[in-house]
Amino acid sequence: xxxxxxxxxxxxxxxxxxxxxxxxxxxxxxxxxxxxxxxxxxxxxxxxxxxxxxxxxxxxxxxxxxxxxxxxxxxxxxxxxxxxxxxxxxxxxxxxxxxxxxxxxxxxxxxxxxxxxxxxxxxxxxxxxxxxxxxxxxxxxxxxxxxxxxxxxxxxxxxxxxxxxxxxxxxxxxxxxxxxxxxxxxxxxxxxxxxxxxxxxxxxxxxxxxxxxxxxxxxxxxxxxxxxxxxxxxxxxxxxxxxxxxxxxxxxxxxxxxxxxxxxxxxxxxxxxxxxxxxxxxxxxxxxxxxxxxxxxxxxxxxxxxxxxxxxxxxxxxxxxxxxxxxxxxxxxxxxxxxxxx
Amino acid sequence: xxxxxxxxxxxxxxxxxxxxxxxxxxxxxxxxxxxxxxxxxxxxxxxxxxxxxxxxxxxxxxxxxxxxxxxxxxxxxxxxxxxxxxxxxxxxxxxxxxxxxxxxxxxxxxxxxxxxxxxxxxxxxxxxxxxxxxxxxxxxxxxxxxxxxxxxxxxxxxxxxxxxxxxxxxxxxxxxxxxxxxxxxxxxxxxxxxxxxxxxxxxxxxxxxxxxxxxxxxxxxxxxxxxxxxxxxxxxxxxxxxxxxxxxxxxxxxxxxxxxxxxxxxxxxxxxxxxxxxxxxxxxxxxxxxxxxxxxxxxxxxxxxxxxxxxxxxxxxxxxxxxxxxxxxxxxxxxxxxxxxx
DNA sequence: TTGTAAGCGTTATCAG
DNA sequence: CTGATAACGCTTACAA
Numbered sequence: 001x002x003x004x005x006x007x008x009x010x011x012x013x014x015x016x017x018x019x020x021x022x023x024x025x026x027x028x029x030x031x032x033x034x035x036x037x038x039x040x041x042x043x044x045x046x047x048x049x050x051x052x053x054x055x056x057x058x059x060x061x062x063x064x065x066x067x068x069x070x071x072x073x074x075x076x077x078x079x080x081x082x083x084x085x086x087x088x089x090x091x092x093x094x095x096x097x098x099x100x101x102x103x104x105x106x107x108x109x110x111x112x113x114x115x116x117x118x119x120x121x122x123x124x125x126x127x128x129x130x131x132x133x134x135x136x137x138x139x140x141x142x143x144x145x146x147x148x149x150x151x152x153x154x155x156x157x158x159x160x161x162x163x164x165x166x167x168x169x170x171x172x173x174x175x176x177x178x179x180x181x182x183x184x185x186x187x188x189x190x191x192x193x194x195x196x197x198x199x200x201x202x203x204x205x206x207x208x209x210x211x212x213x214x215x216x217x218x219x220x221x222x223x224x225x226x227x228x229x230x231x232x233x234x235x236x237x238x239x240x241x242x243x244x245x246x247x248x249x250x251x252x253x254x255x256x257x258x259x260x261x262x263x264x265x266x267x268x269x270x271x272x273x274x275x276x277x278x279x280x281x282x283x284x285x286x287x288x289x290x291x292x293x294x295x296x297x298x299x300x301x302x303x304x305x306x307x308x309x310x311x312x313x314x315x316x317x318x319x320x321x322x323x324x325x326x327x328x329x330x331x332x333x334x335x336x337x338x339x340x341x342x
Numbered sequence: 343x344x345x346x347x348x349x350x351x352x353x354x355x356x357x358x359x360x361x362x363x364x365x366x367x368x369x370x371x372x373x374x375x376x377x378x379x380x381x382x383x384x385x386x387x388x389x390x391x392x393x394x395x396x397x398x399x400x401x402x403x404x405x406x407x408x409x410x411x412x413x414x415x416x417x418x419x420x421x422x423x424x425x426x427x428x429x430x431x432x433x434x435x436x437x438x439x440x441x442x443x444x445x446x447x448x449x450x451x452x453x454x455x456x457x458x459x460x461x462x463x464x465x466x467x468x469x470x471x472x473x474x475x476x477x478x479x480x481x482x483x484x485x486x487x488x489x490x491x492x493x494x495x496x497x498x499x500x501x502x503x504x505x506x507x508x509x510x511x512x513x514x515x516x517x518x519x520x521x522x523x524x525x526x527x528x529x530x531x532x533x534x535x536x537x538x539x540x541x542x543x544x545x546x547x548x549x550x551x552x553x554x555x556x557x558x559x560x561x562x563x564x565x566x567x568x569x570x571x572x573x574x575x576x577x578x579x580x581x582x583x584x585x586x587x588x589x590x591x592x593x594x595x596x597x598x599x600x601x602x603x604x605x606x607x608x609x610x611x612x613x614x615x616x617x618x619x620x621x622x623x624x625x626x627x628x629x630x631x632x633x634x635x636x637x638x639x640x641x642x643x644x645x646x647x648x649x650x651x652x653x654x655x656x657x658x659x660x661x662x663x664x665x666x667x668x669x670x671x672x673x674x675x676x677x678x679x680x681x682x683x684x
Numbered sequence: 685t686t687g688t689a690a691g692c693g694t695t696a697t698c699a700g
Numbered sequence: 701c702t703g704a705t706a707a708c709g710c711t712t713a714c715a716a
Contacts, residue, residue: 005709016687021711031685048457052397053709056692061394071422072622077414081440093458096438098423115390116435225626254626261628280414284567284596285627286603347693358703363695370696371701395693398708687716693708700703 004047013041024049055117063093064307065113067106069126069150071098074279075296076124079148082300083122090308092119103130110134120144120307122300125151128191132156139318144310148303152193153320158310160303160321164194167292168201170327171274172246174290176209178335180243180272183211186221186231186256188248195220198248198276217242221252228255236263241271244333250275250282250291257285257332272333287331294325346389355383366391397459405435406649407455409448411468411492413440416621417638418466421490424642425464432650434461445472452476462486462649464642467493470533474498481660486652490645494535495662500652502645502663506536509634510543512669513616514588516632518551520677522585522614525553528563528573528598530590537562540590540618559584563594570597578605583613586675592617592624592633599627599674614675629673636667 010017015034022030023038055061064087068076076098084094095113099106106126113121123145125131132155139145139157147159175183185202188195199218206216221227228247232255235241247253253275257267265271267287275282275291282289302321309316352359357376364370365380397403406429410418418440426436437455441448448468455463465487467473474497481487481499489501517525527544530537541560548558563569570589574597577583589595595617599609607613609629617624617633624631644663651658 003709007709017710018688018712019686021709022686025711029685034685050709051458052394052403053692054711055394056398056694057709057711059692071413072416072419074414077419080413080438081442084440088454093437093454094439095435096422097436098426100423112435116393225622254623258626258628280567281596281623284600286600345693349693359693360695360704361702363693364702367695373701376701392693395708396695398692398710399694399696401708685716688714690713691711695707697706698704700701 003050004042004045005050006047009038009042009045009047012045013038059117060119061093061117062091063095063116063118064304065110065116065118065121066094066096067109067113067121067123068096068098069101069106069124071096075277075294078296079124079300082297083304086301086304087308090304092308099126101126103128107131107134114138114143120146120311122146122148122303122307124148127189129155129193142314144307146303146307146310148300150192150194152197156318158306158318158320160299160306160323162194162294162299163322163324164197165201165204167325167327168198168246168276169205170201171276171290171292172202172205173209174327174329175244175246175272175274175333176205176211178244178272180335182215182217182242183244183246184217184219184235184242186228186245186247186252187218188221188223188252190220195248202246221248223249223251225251225255225258228252229259232256232259232263241265243335244272244274246274247276249277250279250289253289253291253332254281254285257287257289268332268335272335274333278328282328282330290328290330290333292325292327295323299323345392346387347392348389351380351384351387351389354387355380402461403435403459404433405437405458405460406646407452407458407460407463408436408438409451409455409463409465410438410440411443411448411466413438417619417636420638421466421642424639425646428643428646429650432646434650441468443468445470449473449476456480456485462488462653464488464490464645464649466490469531471497471535484656486649488645488649488652490642492534492536494539498660500648500660500662502641502648502665504536504636504641505664505666506539507543507546509667509669510540510588510618511547512543513618513632513634514544514547515551516669516671517586517588517614517616517675518547518553520586520614522677524557524559524584525586525588526559526561526577526584528570528587528589528594529560530563530565530594532562537590544588563590565591565593567593567597567600570594571601574598574601574605583607585677586614586616588616589618591619592621592631595631595633595674596623596627599629599631610674610677614677616675620670624670624672632670632672632675634667634669637665641665 006017006020010020023035087094097109103126136156145157147155151159187199219231221231253273257273267273275289278291278293282291348359348362352362364372365377429436439451445468478498487499489497493501529541561573563573595615617631620633620635624633
């Protein structure tokens with residue numbers, strides 16, 4: 001099973017390898033009929049240019065590395081789909097590696113990809129953003145990196161992020177406007193900037209509506225359903241059930257709803273619940289889950305575009321793109337549906 | 343930002359490139375202290391062997407291609423995680439491409455990966471298995487390919503598959519044993535072998551228990567929640583609601599449950615429902631969903647092992663590994679919990 | 685328009 | 701044990 005090489009084709013046609021090479025890269029002058037002949041026989045012989053050799057000689061790989069915190073997460077699945085669609089169309093391969101929400105693994109992934117000569121990286125950092133110094137260095141060295149989500153304004157270089165604060169604010173206001181008394185926020189891990197931003201939005205809404213501190217709470221939950229459940233169990237244990245809960249994401253919200261129901265609380269009648277980062281499940285559960293939807297696909301694509309710009313032009317300026325979303329109100333958060341919120 | 347190369351290191355230490363190369367590949371003789379010196383200075387200089395060059399000169403890429411039908415699916419997320427874990431540990435990179443449940447895209451993906459000189463492929467074919475002839479050819483040519491899921495016994499080469507028929511049979515029997523009268527199966531796309539196998543298991547259970555044909559039905563739904571919903575709507579429209587439904591997967595089951603509830607049917611009291619291929623959601627919804635669990639992680643890992651065997655030994659015999667699972671009974675399928683099924 | 689030959693960063697063969 | 705040097709398959713000045 002030998003690979004057919006450029007030499008074989010050249011020999012067969014009694015031309016030089018450069019001619020064959022040129023036939024495959026139309027930026028050089030070459031007579032039209034020789035080109036066609038070469039392309040035709042090459043095809044017959046089953047010749048495919050060897051990308052590895054190409055990479056070596058061109059010193060670029062046409063590969064883009066994508067590093068995500070975890071793959072078992074609809075959000076990042078969608079990111080990968082979007083990135084792949086766009087980048088393959090642009091002639092790049094997409095190499096995906098996942099860090100399992102672990103900073104060290106993330107650094108390993110990034111190094112592996114850099115060693116494999118990816119032309120650029122799109123990174124959604126893990127909780128804690130522990131490798132920012134390393135990234136800052138690379139970016140200063142001129143290595144094309146674009147961050148997606150999971151970083152804030154202060155991150156170096158280009159990035160595409162979601163306006164978490166704003167939409168967290170809206171989601172919270174929706175609860176406040178129903179005159180609910182006690183509103184709790186189940187936040188993500190506190191060392192994630194995304195969590196912090198959502199917390200800020202929550203607080204801002206509380207301040208704007210002059211809700212006193214006794215009437216709201218911010219509780220660190222996490223990102224998983226189990227973590228939402230645990231917090232609820234804890235609250236039940238302390239007889240401290242709020243009128244509404246705004247959760248850092250849908251998974252935590254679904255966990256919370258499950259445990260509430262298991263314990264005889266009705267959603268939304270007893271406790272209204274709102275999620276974030278709409279998953280496919282939001283519409284499938286009952287009650288259907290109110291949630292903030294991010295333009296995941298567009299965000300990823302934007303990140304891809306930005307990255308290509310950096311790859312193609314060393315001096316392209318760093319850009320920060322902040323995107324907005326949508327808040328979809330469904331049953332889980334509307335206590336009194338006659339009030340016109342649905 | 344020039345890459346430091348083996349030459350730079352050699353020059354710095356006044357040794358030859360081969361010596362440096364040898365220092366990094368311990369299969370050759372080299373004096374211990376020179377080796378250590380080389381390694382040390384190489385590190386200082388920030389040298390990393392360039393995998394691309396390595397690939398070119400060794401004529402292998404240390405890359406494995408993985409082609410999956412869709413990524414926005416927990417099952418395949420888990421597959422990727424497992425494969426990555428195992429293969430990275432073995433010194434390989436994992437390139438993932440998704441076919442979006444489209445045979446042509448799948449073929450493109452496979453060709454791209456082959457052109458990129460992956461050392462082998464793990465493929466979970468899309469619905470219809472339309473590219474089997476192409477794969478058969480490659481396999482005959484000696485190209486290492488292992489199929490995962492989505493194929494049946496008849497597929498060429500090595501494969502790791504799930505015993506769908508058997509576990510579909512068990513799940514169906516669980517419903518029959520509750521003396522439910524009318525049991526319907528919401529199947530996957532009929533041109534998927536996985537669907538066919540699950541249908542076979544369902545039928546086998548019906549035959550064994552001598553259920554007459556008027557009392558069961560097999561309805562093609564698909565793989566998505568929406569498709570489960572549609573079928574339910576149709577049944578409601580025809581006043582044809584069964585006592586139990588066995589669904590091809592959890593997503594269809596969740597869709598079905600949702601629509602049933604929306605229309606005032608209670609699950610499991612009115613209609614018992616069973617899913618397949620346990621997702622994280624199975625435990626989160628109410629009622630919790632009975633489902634068959636596949637050993638996804640192990641299946642993927644096995645596929646990885648098989649592939650490496652083929653890569654390392656051209657003459658390794660093709661193997662077919664059929665794996666078994668677990669059936670977890672939860673509330674959604676137990677009409678009378680006092681009967682001891684829970 | 686085409687050919688020659690150097691180079692991309694490694695490994696591997698063969699002398700020494 | 702170490703050094704030259706020819707591959708690996710392709711691109712790209714430079715010549716012709």
